[in-house]
Amino acid sequence: MTGSVTGSDAMERPDKKPNKAEAEFPVSADAEHVPPSGPDAAEEWESEVAVPAPLYDIIICGALLILGCWFVYGALQMQQTTAVFDPGTFPLIAGGLLILLSGVQIALTVAGKGSRGSVVFQRPLWLAIGMVLVMAFPFAVGAFGYYIVALIWVPVFGWVAGVRHPLSLLATTAIVLLLAKGVFEMLLGTPLP
Incomplete structure (x- = not known):
């Protein structure tokens, strides 16, 4: 084989051994993804950054x-x-x-x-909304009380996280509220705001 090796062939050369970082954390070809521009940019930008x-x-x-x-x-x-x-x-x-x-x-x-x-980052818009929800939660609890905020926040955060089944959202909300009541108020004797 003569000539230079470029592109994807360079990754498959048998004589090239990956360094320690490449061996532990291989970088896929998609890792160097650049967000596109044009009519389909919004859909593609929403998928990953x-x-x-x-x-x-x-x-x-x-x-x-x-x-x-x-x-x-x-x-x-x-x-x-x-x-x-x-x-x-x-x-x-x-x-x-x-x-x-x-x-x-x-x-x-x-x-x-x-x-x-x-x-x-997959779903960057939803990720940003989730970060805002997490940061707003303690302030909302201070203003309106834990149970009211959790009753609204848990299903909304579940939806943002990608849970689309209504029964899963209801079950998760019920579990969070029951754990808060059982662990903090009943077991530890710590009232929630």
């Missing part, structure tokens, strides 16, 4: 680093005692670990030793 893995690492680890700083700041604002474990101990440790580990991952990514390829 590929984000370069290094960018994804930096965004997620950056958010976790900020969260870690918030934990540490909150822990330092809590009342300090002479006890080994005071109220701020756990958030201080958790925040410190988030800062340390996120910083290490960001440094590895910037140095080119982090993740390669792409991270593919």
Whole structure:
């Protein structure tokens, strides 16, 4: 065989051995997917979105680093005692670990030793709606009470997550409400808002 090997033939060369990252996390041909443009773009864009893995690492680890700083700041604002474990101990440790580990991952990514390829998100519009629902849940519970919000939120979140069978949505809602009542209020004696 003579000449250069290009395209998909390069992946099948018997003399080319994959490195450790390629062996553990093979990248499919679809991983380098670029959203199309044109009349069918909305349908295709709804199905999946590929984000370069290094960018994804930096965004997620950056958010976790900020969260870690918030934990540490909150822990330092809590009342300090002479006890080994005071109220701020756990958030201080958790925040410190988030800062340390996120910083290490960001440094590895910037140095080119982090993740390669792409991270593919399926159903990105539904994913974004689900994230908004998760972030809004605690605020809604504070305003309207747990049981009312859960009665509405659980089936809506189930629908967003792709559950389309009404009986499954009803059963899931009932289980969540019964577990909340049984575990928190009856077993632990903790009233829910």
